[in-house]
Amino acid sequence: MLTVEQVEKSYVQGGMFSKQRQQVLKKVTLECRPGECLGIVGESGSGKSTLGRLMLGLERPDQGIVRFGGRDVMDRRVRMGRISAVFQNYTSSMNPFLTVQDAIMEPMKAQRKAGPGQQMIEHGPQKTERGQLKSVKERHRLEQRNHESVLSPQKAAAAKVDMLLAQVGLDPSYRLKYAHELSGGEAQRICIARAISTEPKCIVLDEAVSSLDVSVQIQVLQLLKTLKSLYKMSFVFITHDIQAAAYICDRFVFFREGRVEETIAVEQLKHVQSDYARKLLKHQISF
């Protein structure tokens, strides 16, 4: 579904006029399958976040391509509403001048603005791939959405936000709060609500629980697991925390110095082949 094919990325090192480049990603090929949680684990500086940005279409690879459903994610229409992100810095992820409601609504508004282009993709060539049933369901959803917005846009928005807040375990009173009025765990739940608001097929989570207290981490991981099965989404879970990854992921990609070192199903972790994967596991997991 989300595929990374022979991707390379380098950055200029030592200032704008320097000719030196650091090769951060080296011929990376991997796939996040429909409905799975793929963990990208590796040491600090191994290139995990760079890979995440490329998977989100935020940066262009020097070589290779990232595709979603067969299409290049650099095309905004391909990723809009289908791929979203949750980052580590939940406080800076939220605009301080927006209420929780407006922050959660932002991606949906952007998706609506994209309108015709979005529909071209939804009902274009994919219609035949996905079959008639899917397109009927989609049409019904769009009609319902239009119907709601014609009747009472504010009420419909508030109801949608309340539903999303409930799904991340927060009550409607949070709707009018601002980022500075939230705890870390609450802010991250809002970022998750925002990420699921367009019912994406895939979420890239980059160190999404790393800054939270351990007890809050567990709650947020449990929440992510529940939402994943509710929405039938895929996750790309980028982390250096193997314990957290083992809790939520189906497969691990061990990432080392910009390369895929080893890929393995989580239930097979005891049988990793590479020294690097063994070393990372030994430091963090006691079997």
Ligand SMILES: Nc1ncnc2c1ncn2[C@@H]1O[C@H](COP(=O)(O)OP(=O)(O)OP(=O)(O)O)[C@@H](O)[C@H]1O
């Ligand atoms: N925009 C950029 N410009 C220049 N160098 C960059 C840029 N982004 C990343 N790098 C470099 O690429 C390397 C990999 O960084 P990246 O953040 O992808 O690693 P990481 O595995 O996510 O690390 P961490 O776990 O510490 O976040 C680092 O050496 C970093 O300095």
